[in-house]
Every structure is written in C-alpha cells, then in structure tokens.
Amino acid sequence: MKTSEITTEYFLERHELIKPFIHNTPILTSTYFNDLSGCEIHFKCENFQKMGAFKMRGAANAMASLTDEQKSKGVVTHSSGNFAQAVALSARSMGITAYIVMPENAPAVKKAAVKGYGGIVIECESTAIARENKAFQIQVEKRATFLHPSNDFDVIVGQGTAAIELLDIHPELDYVFAPVGGGGLIAGTCLACEHMSDHARAIGVEPENVDDAYRSLQTGKIERNHDSEASTVADGLRTFLGDINFPIIQEYIDQILLVSEEEIISTLRDVYERMKIIIEPSCAVPLAGLLKYKQEYKGKKIGIILSGGNVDLTNLPF
Amino acid sequence: MKTSEITTEYFLERHELIKPFIHNTPILTSTYFNDLSGCEIHFKCENFQKMGAFKMRGAANAMASLTDEQKSKGVVTHSSGNFAQAVALSARSMGITAYIVMPENAPAVKKAAVKGYGGIVIECESTAIARENKAFQIQVEKRATFLHPSNDFDVIVGQGTAAIELLDIHPELDYVFAPVGGGGLIAGTCLACEHMSDHARAIGVEPENVDDAYRSLQTGKIERNHDSEASTVADGLRTFLGDINFPIIQEYIDQILLVSEEEIISTLRDVYERMKIIIEPSCAVPLAGLLKYKQEYKGKKIGIILSGGNVDLTNLPF
Numbered sequence: 043m044k045t046s047e048i049t050t051e052y053f054l055e056r057h058e059l060i061k062p063f064i065h066n067t068p069i070l071t072s073t074y075f076n077d078l079s080g081c082e083i084h085f086k087c088e089n090f091q092k093m094g095a096f097k098m099r100g101a102a103n104a105m106a107s108l109t110d111e112q113k114s115k116g117v118v119t120h121s122s123g124n125f126a127q128a129v130a131l132s133a134r135s136m137g138i139t140a141y142i143v144m145p146e147n148a149p150a151v152k153k154a155a156v157k158g159y160g161g162i163v164i165e166c167e168s169t170a171i172a173r174e175n176k177a178f179q180i181q182v183e184k185r186a187t188f189l190h191p192s193n194d195f196d197v198i199v200g201q202g203t204a205a206i207e208l209l210d211i212h213p214e215l216d217y218v219f220a221p222v223g224g225g226g227l228i229a230g231t232c233l234a235c236e237h238m239s240d241h242a243r244a245i246g247v248e249p250e251n252v253d254d255a256y257r258s259l260q261t262g263k264i265e266r267n268h269d270s271e272a273s274t275v276a277d278g279l280r281t282f283l284g285d286i287n288f289p290i291i292q293e294y295i296d297q298i299l300l301v302s303e304e305e306i307i308s309t310l311r312d313v314y315e316r317m318k319i320i321i322e323p324s325c326a327v328p329l330a331g332l333l334k335y336k337q338e339y340k341g342k343k344i345g346i347i348l349s350g351g352n353v354d355l356t357n358l359p360f
Numbered sequence: 361m362k363t364s365e366i367t368t369e370y371f372l373e374r375h376e377l378i379k380p381f382i383h384n385t386p387i388l389t390s391t392y393f394n395d396l397s398g399c400e401i402h403f404k405c406e407n408f409q410k411m412g413a414f415k416m417r418g419a420a421n422a423m424a425s426l427t428d429e430q431k432s433k434g435v436v437t438h439s440s441g442n443f444a445q446a447v448a449l450s451a452r453s454m455g456i457t458a459y460i461v462m463p464e465n466a467p468a469v470k471k472a473a474v475k476g477y478g479g480i481v482i483e484c485e486s487t488a489i490a491r492e493n494k495a496f497q498i499q500v501e502k503r504a505t506f507l508h509p510s511n512d513f514d515v516i517v518g519q520g521t522a523a524i525e526l527l528d529i530h531p532e533l534d535y536v537f538a539p540v541g542g543g544g545l546i547a548g549t550c551l552a553c554e555h556m557s558d559h560a561r562a563i564g565v566e567p568e569n570v571d572d573a574y575r576s577l578q579t580g581k582i583e584r585n586h587d588s589e590a591s592t593v594a595d596g597l598r599t600f601l602g603d604i605n606f607p608i609i610q611e612y613i614d615q616i617l618l619v620s621e622e623e624i625i626s627t628l629r630d631v632y633e634r635m636k637i638i639i640e641p642s643c644a645v646p647l648a649g650l651l652k653y654k655q656e657y658k659g660k661k662i663g664i665i666l667s668g669g670n671v672d673l674t675n676l677p678f
Binding site for chain 1: 636674
C-alpha cells in the first residue's frame with residue numbers, strides 16, 4: 043500500500059478494528075503549562091495506554107492486518123523495549139503466538155513483563171547482527187511474520203490513531219507535537235493531521251544528542267547517529283528512521299525541533315510535579331520543544347502526544 | 361449547624377458554590393487493580409485537584425461561608441502541609457488575605473509554595489503551642505478568622521464533595537474508601553454516602569502506626585497517638601480527630617481498617633508503576649486496606665479517594 047492510497051475512511055476503519063485492543067486514552071490539560079507556554083495544550087496520555095505506551099496501537103494494527111494463515115504461524119520481533127510488550131499483549135489478545143528476541147543482558151524486569159503478557163522470550167547476544175539473525179531464523183523455522191517496531195506501514199497507521207483520537211475531540215488544534223525515535227509515531231501523526239484536520243500540522247521533537255531525523259530532513263536521506271555519541275536520557279529515541287516512514291515524514295511534517303538533555307530532564311520533572319503523572323523521559327521531549335520555542339507558538343492550540351509511562355522509578359534522572 | 365440539619369440540597373448547594381474554585385477531578389479505573397482485588401474500583405483522583413490535594417475543597421467551602429466583613433479581615437491557619445497551600449490559593453481566588461503560620465524549620469519549598477499562591481507566611485517556633493499562640497495572636501491583631509484543617513463543619517462538607525462527585529457518576533458504589541488523618545475527609549465522605557446514595561457506606565483506612573481513629577471508635581472518645589510512636593510514611597495521617605468530625609464518623613462510618621507500613625509502600629509503588637500517576641503515600645492507604653481485606657469485598661463496587669499528589673519525588677520510600 044502506498045501513502046497516496048490512504049484515505050480518511052481507511053484510517054478510521056483501521057482505528058475501529060483495533061478499538062477492542064486499545065484504550066481511548068484520556069486527554070489532560072494543565073493551567074501551569076498553559077501559562078508557561080502561552081498556548082492551549084491538550085496532552086494525549088499514552089502513558090495510560092495498555093502496557094503503558096502508544097506502541098500498543100501499532101502492534102495491534104499490524105497483527106489485525108494478518109491473514110488467518112499468518113496468524114496461525116505467529117509473529118516475531120526483536121526489541122527490549124515497549125514494542126516487545128506491545129506485541130506480546132496484542133498477540134495474546136488475538137490468540138497469536140509471539141516470539142520476542144531479546145538480548146541476553148536485557149533487564150530481567152523487561153523479560154518478565156514480556157513473559158507476563160504471554161510472549162515467548164528468545165535470548166540472543168547483545169548485538170544488532172545477533173538479534174536480526176535470531177529473528178530471521180525464527181521467521182524461517184516457524185514461518186512467523188516479522189514485525190518491525192516503526193518502519194512498517196500498518197504500525198505507522200496504528201500509531202497515528204493516537205492523534206486521530208486527539209483531533210476527533212479537538213479538531214481546532216493548530217499543531218500536534220510528538221517525539222521522533224524510529225519514526226513510526228511521528229509518521230502516523232503526520233498522516234492523522236493530514237486526514238483528520240484541515241489545518242493541523244505535525245511537529246517532531248528530537249534530543250540534540252540523537253538528531254538523526256533532524257539531519258535526515260536536511261540532507262534528504264536517512265542519517266544515523268554515531269553510536270559513541272548516541273547517549274540521551276530519552277533512550278527510546280536513539281533509533282533511526284526507515285525507508286517506509288521517512289518519505290511520509292518528509293512530505294507532511296512541519297518541522298523537527300531539537301532540545302538539550304537539560305531541557306528534557308527539567309521538563310520531565312515539571313510534568314511529574316505539576317501534572318502528577320508518570321511519563322518516560324522520551325515523553326518530555328515534545329513539551330520541552332514547545333517550551334523552548336514558545337514565542338513561535340504563542341496563542342496556538344497544541345496537541346502533545348505523551349508517548350508512554352514505562353520508567354524505572356528507582357532511577358529517575360532528577 | 362448540626363449534622364442532623366444537613367440536607368442533600370444543602371450539600372449540593374455548597375458544592376455548586378465552590379465549583380468555580382475546584383476541579384471536578386477525573387475518575388480512573390485500572391484493570392490490574394480490579395483483577396488483583398476482585399472488585400470494580402473507581403479512583404477519584406484528587407491528586408489532580410488544584411494545588412494537588414482534596415484540601416482545596418474544604419478550604420474553598422470554609423472561605424465561601426464567610427461574611428463579607430470576615431472576608432475583609434482575612435483568614436489565618438497553621439499548617440506546613442496541603443491545607444496551607446489550599447487556604448492560600450482559595451483566598452487568592454476569592455480576594456481574601458491569608459496568614460499562614462508555619463514552623464521556621466518547615467521546608468523552604470513548602471513556604472515557597474504558599475507564597476507562590478499569594479499567602480503571607482508567618483514563621484514561629486516548631487512546637488504545637490508556639491504555632492497555636494502565633495495563630496491566636498493574628499486572630500486578635502488582624503481580626504482574621506481562624507480555619508482549622510479538619511475539625512470545622514464547612515471544611516468537612518467541602519471535603520465531602522469529592523465523594524459527591526464520585527457518587528454522582530457512580531451511584532452504584534457499595535463502599536467509598538478514604539484515608540483517616542485529622543478526620544475531615546472521612547467525615548465528609550461519610551456524609552456524602554449518607555446523602556448521595558441509598559446504600560453506599562464509607563470505610564476509613566489508617567496506618568497501624570497511627571491508629572488513633574481506630575482506637576477512638578473502640579473507646580468512644582478521641583484518642584491520640586503517642587508522639588514517640590507516631591511515625592509513618594503516610595505523614596499526612598499523623599493528626600487526630602476533633603470534636604466536630606468524630607461524632608459524624610462515629611455515627612456513619614462502616615468501619616476503620618488498619619494497614620502496615622510495608623503494605624502502604626508496596627501499594628504506593630504498584631500505583632506508580634501500574635496506573636502511571638503520582639500520589640502521596642497517604643493516598644495508598646485506602647487501596648492497601650482494600651487489597652489486604654479483599655476477601656470481604658469480593659465482587660463489590662468500590663470508590664477510592666486518592667487524596668493528593670504533593671510528594672518529594674527525590675525522596676520516595678521505595
């Protein structure tokens with residue numbers, strides 16, 4: 043399927059299809075952040091999503107798109123983060139076997155979470171090659187369908203349903219801010235703005251330390267982060283774009299803003315203290331971007347996707 | 361005014377009167393805690409209340425009850441906790457001067473919060489006598505009205521509006537659980553159940569370490585905690601009942617349950633990790649009580665007042 047073939051009806055049909063597997067998450071406001079930014083902000087709280095992150099939407103849509111034959115063989119992915127849990131939980135909800143390739147040194151709590159959702163954890167060495175090989179091996183042996191966490195059309199459309207729900211309630215929004223990691227969420231948000239609003243534009247925000255997407259927009263090709271420099275408290279955003287989501291982002295995004303580690307951490311703490319909600323550091327990135335460039339958005343109506351809430355509370359960065 | 365003189369209409373009138381000054385806070389559910397308890401739980405999220413706690417309701421109602429003459433002279437209270445902030449913010453909202461007596465060794469962040477809401481902080485020595493004397497001095501000098509954080513009829517009715525809102529949406533509830541500290545919230549919750557439901561009963565939960573209210577119900581008179589033993593992570597609940605709220609509690613409460621420090625801390629962490637919301641340790645107390653005695657409440661519909669979210673995130677007890 044091509045981007046040009048997506049219609050608003052298609053988007054809404056897919057949303058309808060995955061509704062039994064996801065929460066229509068609450069939308070919160072904060073007088074404090076409205077005053078601080080000079081904007082009217084509506085926070086879409088994917089930290090309250092099933093398994094604690096927006097990834098549930100993409101996983102559910104990808105799996106709902108499988109044929110019965112594919113469903114009977116199972117799915118496989120490699121992830122030590124939220125997508126692993128999302129695939130395991132979606133698979134259980136749909137009666138599908140999920141094989142999750144995780145590095146042997148992944149935190150025990152993350153392996154336990156995947157197993158808790160009924161996923162079959164398959165350990166491998168902690169290198170990109172090793173996990174790709176292991177996942178490929180399972181594709182061949184089990185004839186399982188491989189699911190990519192961000193560079194997959196169905197995943198992108200699924201992630202876009204967060205902004206669909208937000209724009210359904212708030213069609214007046216001028217901008218929808220989302221973090222940029224592997225590109226699935228921001229690409230889906232771009233498409234949602236395109237199809238659900240006559241004027242809303244998507245804005246991506248990325249940590250300065252992993253500014254691969256920002257650079258990709260400038261050069262017109264997919265850039266990567268040099269591993270040695272790719273350190274950020276927003277560890278969910280270290281990944282890079284793919285050949286399916288990048289063209290969507292290129293075509294529809296308004297712009298990508300960059301924020302420093304200090305700005306991310308300070309915003310994170312402010313959200314905890316003022317909004318009394320728990321979010322991942324990656325979630326603080328779009329709000330940090332809005333606050334940094336608030337002069338440009340004064341008086342605007344802003345949506346912000348708070349992407350998830352799975353965080354180690356004993357190891358907060360403040 | 362006597363308890364017997366309260367009518368449902370009076371309760372709803374007071375609620376209407378303070379609506380401009382409070383949030384009608386969200387009600388959350390959690391599949392995880394429903395499964396764990398075997399109940400259907402509805403959490404009334406006063407951690408999302410203005411200034412971060414239910415105390416805003418009582419302060420607003422007490423101040424809305426003042427005559428214009430009284431309003432012109434101002435109000436005074438002594439508190440280093442949530443009530444101080446609630447009085448300061450309510451007073452500012454109504455154009456009233458608020459004098460807040462705080463111990464000189466109170467945390468700077470708490471003094472700053474009160475000043476941030478426009479309250480006039482007056483420092484005193486860190487003893488009960490010193491703060492009572494200082495507050496009395498201000499009553500005399502300024503002719504300001506003294507507001508008690510829990511043993512005040514208007515405060516009790518104000519705190520009860522949290523359960524009013526909960527029972528308005530969920531009239532089917534069998535029980536409403538609330539923490540027991542100074543007795544204002546649980547007394548107000550008792551009255552709300554009495555007036556807004558034909559069958560809901562209020563249940564109080566208290567830390568074992570400060571079980572003064574539990575003992576008060578047994579002996580029929582107001583018991584206190586011995587200071588040397590009165591240590592609990594739920595530090596908002598160390599206070600004792602008063603002669604106005606105790607008779608209400610005696611007459612209407614179903615029972616008071618006790619929970620250990622370990623049960624409070626474990627429940628607190630579970631709420632953070634599963635519900636992704638920030639609550640004070642005191643808030644975890646009623647849920648800890650329900651989970652401890654879940655066999656007795658199996659299949660019941662339960663409301664829980666999550667009382668506030670003002671917590672030092674750099675000093676969590678887990």
